[in-house]
Amino acid sequence: MPYARITGTGGYLPPRIVSNDDLAADLATRGVETSDAWIMERTGIRQRHIAEPGTKTSTLATAAARAALDSAGLQASDIDLIIVATSTPDFIFPSTACLVQANLGVGGAAAFDVQAVCSGFVYAMTIADALIRAGSARHALVIGAEVFSNILDWNDRRTCVLFGDGAGAMVLSASDKPGILAARLNADGRQQHILHAAGNVVGGQVTGDPFLRMDGQAVFKLAVNSLTRSAHEVCEEAGVAVSDLDWMVPHQANIRILNFISRKLGLPEDKLIVTLDRHANTSAASVPLAFDVAWRDGRLQPGQLVLLQGVGGGFTWGSVLVRL
């Protein structure tokens, strides 16, 4: 049975950068009070990229996909599986993955979306790994892409300062050499109320509340506990120790969450790839974007052992352990 290896990565961020000061000034015009000091101290976020109104998730996803194909040295026609993880799809249907496929000018390969919010990318990677190992795909394009600014309530300072827009992508290819060593996905639907966007379309009208709502402290605690446990589980499954990890690429939500996890795991903080200061929380895009940054700047090197982790609404979480 072949393994799935990472053979290329790519990322795309919309050009408009909004600093905490910019955002605070903008929110002040709505009577919403926040500050760079609060956002930095509580989250570690300095800025975020925000897409221009009307920007489609498929546009960001396609740009990241093209960069990943380039880095893998492949053509779109080589791809036989496209999975997009997103909570902000262009349409109810067709899937964003089908739109990306059309943008790439190809057809025929399987294409579908995965909805696991900020865990979406590790879910999508795990599905691609299973299909490659089963022999159903040779080269998979796995993408996390979001225009999260579309579902933010800009009058709710507890949430709108935390998120940004962007897309990250990876090519996973079949190989005889081990790549993905183990993966673990989890969910607890009973915790759905702590992080949700509960709007719906009925009779052509949006009903319910379409904006993201979050109980920040409940999410914080669950994120720390579930990701710590998940890291131990996936390492145990692969027969490696947490201390063997060269890098961890965690979901980029809050620096304090990452600090807690690294302390609980006994993993030095400088082994964590952190981009949340520049990207903020880009939901399903955060893990592949962070991975792409570290791949391109040379921190990630062949042979290294890397743990990718996602956590978010559902409540969902998961880990993928990879040998590069």
Ligand code: UT7
């Ligand atoms: O992708 C996964 C999704 N999300 C996460 O992982 C987020 C997890 N949670 C968190 O990151 C943190 O809980 C937050 C950053 C959301 C909040 O930090 P916190 O330290 O838990 O703050 P808090 O909610 O306890 O709020 C403290 C105070 C409150 O004021 P009072 O009641 O003490 O007077 C808030 O009203 O901070 C206030 N506050 C703000 N002040 C200025 C909340 N948001 C803001 C803001 N600017 N943007």
